């Protein structure tokens with residue numbers, strides 16, 4: 036159980052978030068945990084994609100693909116918690132298509 040190496044990583048992650056958050060003012064609910072996590076975990080390899088340009092179903096697929104990218108590049112993959120928070124955030128703000136079937140129109 037080595038913990039020493041974590042402190043530095045966390046500190047630099049916080050610094051990174053602070054800088055990047057300033058560059059991404061257009062994210063929906065920029066203050067939310069989901070948005071912060073999105074900036075923190077998803078902007079190190081490429082620019083962020085606006086949640087609203089991708090459908091919920093596609094986000095699911097992409098998140099799994101990104102997990103693989105992270106492993107391949109030695110980036111710590113998302114934890115179960117992080118995945119859940121990001122899913123909820125991206126799903127909430129995802130692209131809604133007019134003809135989405137299923138009638139899940141329960142005002143959630």
Ligand code: HEC
Pocket residue numbers: 076077078079080081084089097098100101104105106108110113121
């Ligand atoms: C380890 C580097 C890395 C990290 C971290 C990363 N990505 Fe990616 N991402 C890539 C690469 C490489 C591609 C291009 C290859 C591809 O599309 O599979 C990509 C492409 C994408 C695309 C475009 C996909 C498409 O079909 O056009 C989206 C959206 C995306 N990433 C979202 C995310 C999200 C959300 C996260 C955080 C969970 C994330 N990325 C974190 C490496 C990364």
